[in-house]
Amino acid sequence: MADVIRQPKQKRAIEKKNKIIEAGYQLFADDGYFNTNTEQIAKKAGVSTGILYSYFHDKLDVLVEVLDIYVNNVYLPIVKSLEKLDALNFDEILPNVLDNVVCLHKENHNMHEALHSLTASVPVVNDKFIELQDQVTKRIATKLVDLGYNLGNVFERVHLAVEIVQLFSHECVFDNHAYIDYQSMKSIVLKMLKDLFVHQ
Amino acid sequence: MADVIRQPKQKRAIEKKNKIIEAGYQLFADDGYFNTNTEQIAKKAGVSTGILYSYFHDKLDVLVEVLDIYVNNVYLPIVKSLEKLDALNFDEILPNVLDNVVCLHKENHNMHEALHSLTASVPVVNDKFIELQDQVTKRIATKLVDLGYNLGNVFERVHLAVEIVQLFSHECVFDNHAYIDYQSMKSIVLKMLKDLFVHQ
């Protein structure tokens, strides 16, 4: 492992580093981390394998930065959209959120799978995902409380909601089950989410 | 890849094959499939690498049999417990089911992670899990209908319920989030599941 990792400051160098991350993103998404080798990454990025090791400690380090990009692409938009909430009008909000998340998943589902597959064996990925979910849950929960939400167990409710939204998106994206009608399922999910937050 | 796979018939040979599967089970669970090599499996099983290739086509074939064991240990008990239902008394059933599934997950969570991590890159694992979920969903749905359930969208409801139970078990097992109170979450989940099936 290289002792010193260059922090690219020149524009060209930064672009080069980004090219590598993008190449890693696509290859990891398409073939998985363990089925991708550094030569392929370098080639796809249009750089030499040597230069990869100037910008990254090792192959795992590329993964870590790819993970950051994924987070920026997928998680942040969700959080941001939720932070625009200005009232507890769940009936209006939830359908939009669900559609947005499904859409984001459709665009990034390969990467999602590739990264999740590493949570078991690559601690750094696992930690990142947990931290991320924590952030999302906390920010949403805080927002709700700010808006006057007072049903109790807000963290638990938000966390479940987030997970269920992910679960449904996942189902939609993979569409593995012939016997499932996803429109009907969507209605049921929306009902569940509403019941989760609204007192009955 | 060896042409012919030995079907062990003698007691000792069957035990040896099982030793290999067990060794694979533990190592895959602990370190992941890609971080385990055949030499380690053989060593842990107390056999030579050669004999591994008499009983299995290749390393992936060991995984497939490990997967079978996992399925027998985790999925089948759930399905069996559900098939004993004799009335649509969800209030009584659901808490038991949830406890059972959480318990099974706690016992097998490493393997669960290791196997799920392969769904992205190893088609045979993915297919197995999908087939399994289909079976579980269909058997439960059929049972409900037999018992007179008539709310509609039974497949979608059952599928969601199964996923949510898994999701909750997963949360309990990993217990990653300090801000979550799992007892409270359990109550919320039970409520969600009941609402999913009971007309309001």
Add this chain to the structure above:
Amino acid sequence: MADVIRQPKQKRAIEKKNKIIEAGYQLFADDGYFNTNTEQIAKKAGVSTGILYSYFHDKLDVLVEVLDIYVNNVYLPIVKSLEKLDALNFDEILPNVLDNVVCLHKENHNMHEALHSLTASVPVVNDKFIELQDQVTKRIATKLVDLGYNLGNVFERVHLAVEIVQLFSHECVFDNHAYIDYQSMKSIVLKMLKDLFVHQ
């Protein structure tokens, strides 16, 4: 390598040894010596791998005995047919000889190829073939001299004749060249052989 090789004397044991040789014959002929393993030989012979090592020192030893069979099947018939000569009537003899040899080659060409392919890397096979050719050449040459042949260089002529007959048989069996008419070639070869022995 086993220290002691059993000399089978009982009928059943002899049959078993022959089964192994036959199995080796076919497998070596079909797939080549290096592409055949002892398990395949044993299986085809209907015996255990262990028993193979009671009757043969090692895999090479099976080859040696297969070679003997080949010699008995292919070379001896030729020699015997030639030893029946009772006059130097080449016009009558040569067409028959050529037809016979081509026929034998057609029946055994796989083995011929498999064995010849080993002459380079397995000395024992090479030695056997040389010894064999020597025998054939000497026996034919002696026969010719006995019958009054007196053109000189009889060994050289016979040796060449033998080689040319083999060469032609080989051509006929493999039939690799679309531009060759084997009937025409046969006439030319017969003419060559006759000219080789008959003074002009």
Add this chain to the structure above:
Amino acid sequence: MADVIRQPKQKRAIEKKNKIIEAGYQLFADDGYFNTNTEQIAKKAGVSTGILYSYFHDKLDVLVEVLDIYVNNVYLPIVKSLEKLDALNFDEILPNVLDNVVCLHKENHNMHEALHSLTASVPVVNDKFIELQDQVTKRIATKLVDLGYNLGNVFERVHLAVEIVQLFSHECVFDNHAYIDYQSMKSIVLKMLKDLFVHQ
């Protein structure tokens, strides 16, 4: 098998690839293809095993390139010498051709054996040899016809001639038979070849 084979462009890299081919040439010639392993080839070439797999798909691919070298060393010179013919003066040509071929065989006889030994079990080698013989035969035949040769069956005659020249060279190189006088045999062969082409 590596996806991409490096095409060495720098002088040193080309030299290295050639070193590997040379090492393969010698080892295959000395010990045979199946008795040579990639580590030996790499060691003899003074490189690592890894680099071998940058320049060649696999071990067989080394053989294929060795075969090319052999062809360039042995077959092409023969063909070229024959294409210089400017008249059908067989009496002058044939002795020279025979001497040349014998000489080339003497220099390359180990490789010749090693390669021929693979025709049975390695299709690519077999195909190459057949194609090569076809070329030689066709080019010589065409040349003869251009020079006015009109005896008929020119392909069959040339093909036989080529085979007989090889056969004789082979005999000379291995010199296995004590009872053969190769000078006498040479005279006989030359007579045969002449008779093959000259009307009597």
Add this chain to the structure above:
DNA sequence: CATGAATGAGTTTTCATTCAT
């Protein structure tokens, strides 16, 4: 800075041979 050739330990897999039963 940049390249991509080079390394070599590590991985999967095979198979002649042995040996417990």
Add this chain to the structure above:
DNA sequence: AATGAATGAAAACTCATTCAT
């Protein structure tokens, strides 16, 4: 004698990482 399970050394091949140019 006979079995076929078991061995383990050896083979082909890969790839993260380094380094000469």
